[in-house]
Amino acid sequence: MTKTDIYGIFDKGGTLEQRFPSYEYREGQLLMADLVRESYDSNAIVAIEAGTGIGKSFAYLVPALYNAMQNTDERTVIATSTINLQKQLFEKDIPMLFKLLNLSCKVALAVGRGNYLCIQRFVQVRSDASLLAQDPDSELYQLSQWANETETGLRSDYPNRLGEIWSEICCDGDLCPAHKCSYFHDCFFFKAKQKAKEAKIIVSNHHLLFTDAHSRYESNIEYTEEAVLPPYNRLIIDEAHNIEQNASDYFTAEYDSKEMLRQIGWIERSGRYSSHSLLEQLGQYAQDPDLIDRIHDDIHLLLQEVGTLDQFLLAVFNKNDFQPVLIKAEQQHRLSGFVEQATKVAQASGRLAAKINAFLEHNKAPEELDGKITELKVRGTRIASLSEVLSHFCDFTSWGDDIHWFNAESYRNTKNVQVMITPLSIAPLLVESVFKKLDTVVCTSATLDLNDNFAFWGSRVGLPYDEIRPYHSESFSSPFDYKNRLLLLTPSDAPLLTKDNEEQYVSYMCETIFSSIRSAGGGSLVLFTSYSMLQKVKERLAPRFAQEKMELLCQRDMDRYTLLNKFISDKDSTLFATSSFWEGVDAPGDTLRMVIIVKLPFNVPTDPVFKARCEAIDKNGGSGFFQLALQEATMKLKQGFGRLMRNTGDTGVVLILDSRVMTKSYGVYMMRSLPESYHPDTETSGICDKIENFLYAD
Numbered sequence: 001m002t003k004t005d006i007y008g009i010f011d012k013g014g015t016l017e018q019r020f021p022s023y024e025y026r027e028g029q030l031l032m033a034d035l036v037r038e039s040y041d042s043n044a045i046v047a048i049e050a051g052t053g054i055g056k057s058f059a060y061l062v063p064a065l066y067n068a069m070q071n072t073d074e075r076t077v078i079a080t081s082t083i084n085l086q087k088q089l090f091e092k093d094i095p096m097l098f099k100l101l102n103l104s105c106k107v108a109l110a111v112g113r114g115n116y117l118c119i120q121r122f123v124q125v126r127s128d129a130s131l132l133a134q135d136p137d138s139e140l141y142q143l144s145q146w147a148n149e150t151e152t153g154l155r156s157d158y159p160n161r162l163g164e165i166w167s168e169i170c171c172d173g174d175l176c177p178a179h180k181c182s183y184f185h186d187c188f189f190f191k192a193k194q195k196a197k198e199a200k201i202i203v204s205n206h207h208l209l210f211t212d213a214h215s216r217y218e219s220n221i222e223y224t225e226e227a228v229l230p231p232y233n234r235l236i237i238d239e240a241h242n243i244e245q246n247a248s249d250y251f252t253a254e255y256d257s258k259e260m261l262r263q264i265g266w267i268e269r270s271g272r273y274s275s276h277s278l279l280e281q282l283g284q285y286a287q288d289p290d291l292i293d294r295i296h297d298d299i300h301l302l303l304q305e306v307g308t309l310d311q312f313l314l315a316v317f318n319k320n321d322f323q324p325v326l327i328k329a330e331q332q333h334r335l336s337g338f339v340e341q342a343t344k345v346a347q348a349s350g351r352l353a354a355k356i357n358a359f360l361e362h363n364k365a366p367e368e369l370d371g372k373i374t375e376l377k378v379r380g381t382r383i384a385s386l387s388e389v390l391s392h393f394c395d396f397t398s399w400g401d402d403i404h405w406f407n408a409e410s411y412r413n414t415k416n417v418q419v420m421i422t423p424l425s426i427a428p429l430l431v432e433s434v435f436k437k438l439d440t441v442v443c444t445s446a447t448l449d450l451n452d453n454f455a456f457w458g459s460r461v462g463l464p465y466d467e468i469r470p471y472h473s474e475s476f477s478s479p480f481d482y483k484n485r486l487l488l489l490t491p492s493d494a495p496l497l498t499k500d501n502e503e504q505y506v507s508y509m510c511e512t513i514f515s516s517i518r519s520a521g522g523g524s525l526v527l528f529t530s531y532s533m534l535q536k537v538k539e540r541l542a543p544r545f546a547q548e549k550m551e552l553l554c555q556r557d558m559d560r561y562t563l564l565n566k567f568i569s570d571k572d573s574t575l576f577a578t579s580s581f582w583e584g585v586d587a588p589g590d591t592l593r594m595v596i597i598v599k600l601p602f603n604v605p606t607d608p609v610f611k612a613r614c615e616a617i618d619k620n621g622g623s624g625f626f627q628l629a630l631q632e633a634t635m636k637l638k639q640g641f642g643r644l645m646r647n648t649g650d651t652g653v654v655l656i657l658d659s660r661v662m663t664k665s666y667g668v669y670m671m672r673s674l675p676e677s678y679h680p681d682t683e684t685s686g687i688c689d690k691i692e693n694f695l696y697a698d
């Protein structure tokens, strides 16, 4: 594909304008498409910030689709962070481009294995609970109806909410005998895998991308061979601002006591739908009948040890309000109690795994129980892998740079503990397992560039990694008319939260948030940085919203999908939300007239991974605050700000109730990263008039 081809498609009077009635020429889109084309031509890595509204998906899809048509031995993987974008590309954007540009090539959607229904496991559960499966009100019955009709077997296509049953019926690589399975030819997962092998473009997600990269890295599998994904040589990563977080999550080794109990439960408790446990079903076939009793004994001992470790760690968490705890190398000497108990868990797991292996080696189970035998083996292996994390944690000589930390997680009114090991930096892993291996890597997002500089994002992911490999970074600004269509208000007298003024602070927030929303007539998204502050404001404001008959929606009142649908369908509603809602909320038009940012989104200083990474920068002579905390917060602020305008015709208000944006030099730095908007001076008393005049004056 040539530069002329790109101009022929995206330029004024080009193919898209001729064939797509609502197409608007955007210079940024054209230039981005040409840069992506060049990266295919020159085997380069590019980082592109594509401002909201430039149409970045078309800009990377067109060169990728042409490449697929012209180079049939090549394959491009497109990885997104969210399922919404993945679906939009696969179901909407690619089919539309095929139609508009008369293109055609095979495209497949690739999601993780656990998203597919496993027919074999489902049939087993159904036969274990045959009576329940006939009750039309039961979840099992409804699932059966769906399983008969679904073409994809994808969990996301199931129309109702799914509970924990999914873990018993989803595809699980370790339990799957592949072509030996009697349902192999109808298997949803293997059919999807086959489609991916035939496709020239695979639309996937960050998680599957890192699963594939990790398995290639660990097993030395080249990208010319099949691993989790088929062979491929070009990669486009959208929502690339999330790479560090998503890769860190993926590469974190984790012992989770809830997961340990779940694996033990699979072995020795009857299932939700089966009246016999795995051991009961297999026990009669043991060559040594005492072995089953000894396995039971080991299980009970392991349960005790896991419980004691939980109690030990929960006592630690109790003292610090259940905040996660970073363990530094110099604190190792204080870990003797933990090491003693964790070692007991690891030893008990080892003994159990050895007895399970002895049973597996010497049993007389008939062939029809092969599936159960495999399951017992898998449960034993998973118990051993979980306890390996504990052993690794307790081996202080292996710590290196890794971040070691404890976490407590709430689950149905109980707390369970997690013992985690996270890489200090994922950059070397990404460079070695992804960037160096592929011909082209395009990383794009609406937020990669901070004040004309990609250095922060690049340093976190390892780009550029040397001077030889072609690497380009470029920003294409949004075509939106922020100066005339977006009113930015930053009251300079907004109080800051301190130890002594919480009551005054919460009162200020409640009054200012409520009066501003009333002036805007609803249609507001209020972004908090902590759920506890959201709760405090909600408790005080909910009666006032009710009194004024204004709809108030709050995160955790319902699932995210339902919440967003309600918010979008009622254009005068207000949504209070935290963390994940700072990005991914797409409410174009009148539905969203105001975004209120309650506090600058700095990461919690107690987050162990963040804290360890900041400290490592400080230790090397840099500044953790300026080089990490500030940059991360600025990216997140840009994301939150970006919720307001989604289309050229959108207009509205962004209200930032954190006066540090005006009074601190780092606040000014953060403001500079936002698109230039209409930003009059204001104090709190002038906010309401300004909102009303901007939104409603003729």
Ligand code: SF4
Pocket (backbone or CB within 6 Å): 117, 118, 119, 120, 121, 171, 172, 175, 176, 177, 178, 179, 181, 182, 183, 184, 187, 188, 189, 190
């Ligand atoms: S092939 Fe594997 S995933 Fe597919 S139905 Fe059989 S066991 Fe399940």
